Structure formats: C-alpha cells, structure tokens
Amino acid sequence: MLSVENNPVNVVQVQQRLSALAQCAAGGGGVGLLMSGMRARFSQLLDPRQSALSAGGMKCGSRDLPLHNRNQTVNTTTIRRATAMLILAAGTASAFGAPAPATADTPWLLRLRAVQLDSANGDSTHLGLSINNKVIPEFDATYFFTPEWAAELVLTYPQKQTIRAGGNTIGSLKHLPPTLTLQYHCNSHGAFKPYVGAGVNYTRFSSVHFDAATEAALHPSLSKSSFGAAVQVGLDYDLTANTVLNLDIKKVQIRADVKSSGSKVGEFKVDPWLIGVGIGYRF
Secondary structure: OEEEOOEEEOHHHHHHHHHHHHHHHHHHOHHHHHHHHHHHHHHHHHOOOHHHHHOOOOEEOOEEOOOOOOOOEOOHHHHHHHHHHHHHHHHHHHHHHOOOOHHHHOOEEEEEEEEEEEOOOEEOOOOOEEEOOEEEEEEEEEEEOOOOEEEEEEEOOOEEEEEEEOOEEEEEEEEEOOEEEEEEEOOOEOOEEEEEEEEEEEEEEEEEEEOHHHHHHHOEEEOOEEEEEEEEEEEEEEOOOOEEEEEEEEEEOOEEEEEEOOEEEEEEEOOOEEEEEEEEEEO
C-alpha cells in the first residue's frame, strides 16, 4: 500500500481503474491513445522503477534494487501531477468523444431545383385572364442560424409568360419573383429532414406587351410589382455528408392590378403552386 499524509492508496487498484478507463476511451481513436499514455505515465509516477524493470531491471550503484517490495511512500506533488493528468485526459475525451452536429460547421446550403409553376389564374375582370404553366429553374441559398432554424432566399431569372383572355393569346409579360422564408427543420429522422417555412414574396412585372387589337380596344396595363405571403413545406434527404436531394412545395401570393385606360377594372391573381425537385450542397 502507498500512503500520502496517512491516506492509503492502493497502486494496483489505481492502475486497474486506469486500464479500464483507457479501454473505454479506445473507441475514440486518438483519445484512446492519450488515455493509454496517461495510464503508463501515472504508473511510472507511482513506481519509478517500472520503466527500468520492463527493460530488465534497475541497478543502484553496484546492487540490484529488490523487486518484491511494493510498499513505499509517494509525496503529495507526485499525486497531484498524476491527478492533473487524469483530469486532462478525461476533459479531452469529453471534448472529442462526441462529434458536433453537421450544421454547426456547415451553415450554408445551396440548392438548384426544377420547378413546376401552376398558376391559380384568378381573375376579377370577367375577361378570363390567365397565364401559361411552365417549368422554371430555381436557385436558393439557405443559411442555418441553428441546426433547426434557417432563412432561405429563392431566386430565378425573369420568367416570360403568355397572357391569355378566354383562352386566346393577347400578350406576354416577364416576372421576377424572389422569395424569402424563415424555416424550421426537423432533424430527428436520420437522413430524412423535413421542414416548413413561411415568409414574403416580391414580384416585379416587366416587359408587358399586348397585341395591337387588345391595345386599341382596351388600352390595358398591369401594376409593376406585387407583395404577398409565401408558405412552404419540403424535405431534404442526405445523399452524402454534404449533398442532399430536395423536394419543395410552395404556395405564393402574386397579384396584379388590371387597368383599362388608366382605371382599375379588376385584379389578376397568379397565386401559383411551385413544386420543385433538386439537389443541394452544404458548405
């Protein structure tokens, strides 16, 4: 038995506990090596003869030290050093034993989607106004404030649409509809990560043209911009650590005032469903 200020310390028990701790940490790679090293160093501090004994014995002057005597006194400084190393090893194991969440180090997620635009074509002018449905490209940048909460900015280039009245083409327009949403992501389903979002859409109408007959009869015009709400639901599926497959569905409020000879005659509600599928990359 060892004694420190009359407090007995069993060397064999300490070494056995250190061995068990090193085995528990072995699954942590470098942490396991560190714990094994701490155990060996602690053993040397408790019994300085061990390193020499492992090499075949230790001599003091011209005589061998006795190997059978395990009882000696260890000073307080030695125990303190050993304790400090144990605390350091335990702290290192705690810090590196569990990986950080993936989104902690990868706050950005970029996606590229192919999106089907299906317009609601609501019209209060009684002219039967509508625009065509089409597939458009969509790019979005998502920034994660936490692993669950994120903001998404959806972008595309100005999209050209055909304007119809009663099924007959009467003109065309372009619209640019960036959308900003706040999202909540559920990360408790493994590779499947569903999310919901809500935000605001701003649409800018440009290059509005009507055919000559419509222009002469009605002198029509549309408002230049639209603000509206946007809601979404979607799903990211992890293909690799940084790559995701994405499915996204949005309902966006896009509306334009319709005027004839400068007077408002009604409202045209595009209010499309946007159904997209694409690929995303985290960095």
